[in-house]
Amino acid sequence: MVARSAGRSPVWLVAVWGATRLLLLLFVLKVLVFPGPDVTSDVSVIYRDWYEVLRTGAFPSDDVTWQYPPAAAFAILSPALLPFLAYATAFFVLVCAVDAAVLALLWRAGRGSGRSPRGAWVWVVGVPLLGPTVYARYDLMVTAVAVAALLAAGRHPRVAGALAAVGALLKVWPALVLVGMGGRRPWVAAAVGGAGLAGLFAVTMPGAFAFLTFQRERGVEVESLGALVFHVARHFGWEGGVLLNYGSMEFLGPHVDTVSTVSMGLSAAAFGWLLLWRVRAARSPGPRSPRSRSPEPQPQPPQPQPQPPESSESRPPESRSPGSRSSRSPSSRSRFAAHTAADAAFVAVLLFTVTSRVISPQYLVWLVGLAAVCRCFRASRMRIPVALVLAASLVTVLEFPFLFADVVASTPLGIALLAVRNGLLVAAALVGARALWRDTVRRGSAGGRPGASGPGISRAPSADSPATAG
Numbered sequence: 001m002v003a004r005s006a007g008r009s010p011v012w013l014v015a016v017w018g019a020t021r022l023l024l025l026l027f028v029l030k031v032l033v034f035p036g037p038d039v040t041s042d043v044s045v046i047y048r049d050w051y052e053v054l055r056t057g058a059f060p061s062d063d064v065t066w067q068y069p070p071a072a073a074f075a076i077l078s079p080a081l082l083p084f085l086a087y088a089t090a091f092f093v094l095v096c097a098v099d100a101a102v103l104a105l106l107w108r109a110g111r112g113s114g115r116s117p118r119g120a121w122v123w124v125v126g127v128p129l130l131g132p133t134v135y136a137r138y139d140l141m142v143t144a145v146a147v148a149a150l151l152a153a154g155r156h157p158r159v160a161g162a163l164a165a166v167g168a169l170l171k172v173w174p175a176l177v178l179v180g181m182g183g184r185r186p187w188v189a190a191a192v193g194g195a196g197l198a199g200l201f202a203v204t205m206p207g208a209f210a211f212l213t214f215q216r217e218r219g220v221e222v223e224s225l226g227a228l229v230f231h232v233a234r235h236f237g238w239e240g241g242v243l244l245n246y247g248s249m250e251f252l253g254p255h256v257d258t259v260s261t262v263s264m265g266l267s268a269a270a271f272g273w274l275l276l277w278r279v280r281a282a283r284s285p286g287p288r289s290p291r292s293r294s295p296e297p298q299p300q301p302p303q304p305q306p307q308p309p310e311s312s313e314s315r316p317p318e319s320r321s322p323g324s325r326s327s328r329s330p331s332s333r334s335r336f337a338a339h340t341a342a343d344a345a346f347v348a349v350l351l352f353t354v355t356s357r358v359i360s361p362q363y364l365v366w367l368v369g370l371a372a373v374c375r376c377f378r379a380s381r382m383r384i385p386v387a388l389v390l391a392a393s394l395v396t397v398l399e400f401p402f403l404f405a406d407v408v409a410s411t412p413l414g415i416a417l418l419a420v421r422n423g424l425l426v427a428a429a430l431v432g433a434r435a436l437w438r439d440t441v442r443r444g445s446a447g448g449r450p451g452a453s454g455p456g457i458s459r460a461p462s463a464d465s466p467a468t469a470g
Contacts, residue, residue, distance in 0.1 A: 020128040027132035036401030061207030065247035070201035070208040071169035075138035119376030126368035131397040137362040143369035146174040161189030180344025219250040221358040270351035281440040339377035350429040381435040388428035395421040
């Protein structure tokens with residue numbers, strides 16, 4: 001009873017959030033010292049330098065560490081909203097305010113039938129697991145936009161699409177939140193809004209898309225899945241090394257290009273799987289209603305005498321054929337349940353994270369945010385992947401910044417930490433992909449028969465409503 005009341009009452013939620021976020025602020029403001037290298041220098045030095053350039057109306061296109069889409073300028077310039085504070089302090093305070101806004105969104109989303117407060121708890125617990133790094137990067141701001149887009153998808157699909165477009169122009173990956181949204185409205189809104197905003201940047205600020213060149217030339221970052229090959233190879237005479245390259249510690253040397261190419265190939269394969277899933281899921285029947293067992297035979301009422309046919313124009317709107325636009329039910333217009341958009345976005349970002357050439361610690365906050373949205377829905381199939389991501393977050397703060405020197409030096413401890421963290425992420429991606437497929441795709445073995453139950457059909461019914469009706 002105590003545990004249930006703690007889960008439903010916002011008092012404990014706010015108390016834990018306040019305590020953990022105060023601790024994060026004390027670390028980034030250097031009142032307390034967190035073990036390992038200083039994680040705040042990105043804000044106090046790099047972001048600050050970019051801020052001075054962006055204020056002139058141009059992008060820092062001569063700086064190879066600028067590898068972000070043009071809307072990232074909003075995040076870098078945001079400390080100007082608090083001119084009475086130093087740049088770094090203002091940035092940390094704003095990140096904390098955005099953190100609180102995400103909590104409010106998740107708490108509200110977790111109320112009502114078929115919803116759960118566990119999503120808000122995932123956010124409250126998951127963010128501090130990443131340590132002070134999560135407040136010393138602008139990724140939490142990007143995550144807030146993606147969370148808002150997913151939570152708006154059910155009732156405001158156009159708003160969801162517009163937010164996805166803004167997020168994509170902040171850091172690309174939020175475009176993936178569209179993959180599980182039903183209907184055309186969010187996609188059209190994203191395309192129109194994204195094109196308009198991108199065009200505005202291209203016309204008004206030089207160098208808006210220089211980041212594309214810098215991203216293409218990146219190597220294999222030391223924390224990525226592919227980097228494990230070189231960590232082990234260093235113990236067997238590999239002649240390469242680790243250098244600061246394009247703003248991160250990367251492996252440079254023989255065969256790095258090969259591993260980089262393989263990573264991009266895996267990302268392409270992940271995209272192909274998502275495309276296949278989208279097509280197959282869209283062709284499958286919509287979510288089944290609860291307790292969708294075959295009903296007992298009932299006596300049939302007397303059949304009415306046939307009536308002469310009448311034209312569709314003479315019939316009232318509610319009596320027209322099921323195929324007419326005015327009589328379509330929401331379930332016939334959307335084949336995705338409300339939780340499907342969140343589950344699909346979570347799986348998509350997981351797949352692209354584990355196949356990326358770079359897995360920076362702050363990337364985990366993307367996954368924590370999407371995991372929190374998934375757990376707002378009781379019908380979500382992502383319980384195990386969410387738990388794996390939270391475990392990976394805890395290991396992440398150990399490998400960076402706490403024991404980052406071991407990672408860079410490829411010590412047995414550093415390799416073990418990376419293997420465990422990346423292994424947890426790979427497991428989360430595979431388990432999540434399988435759960436998403438089984439929840440949404442009806443395999444051909446079911447043959448479209450009423451009540452057919454093949455191995456590709458989720459046995460558990462969906463308890464929420466369609467995500468969109470566009």
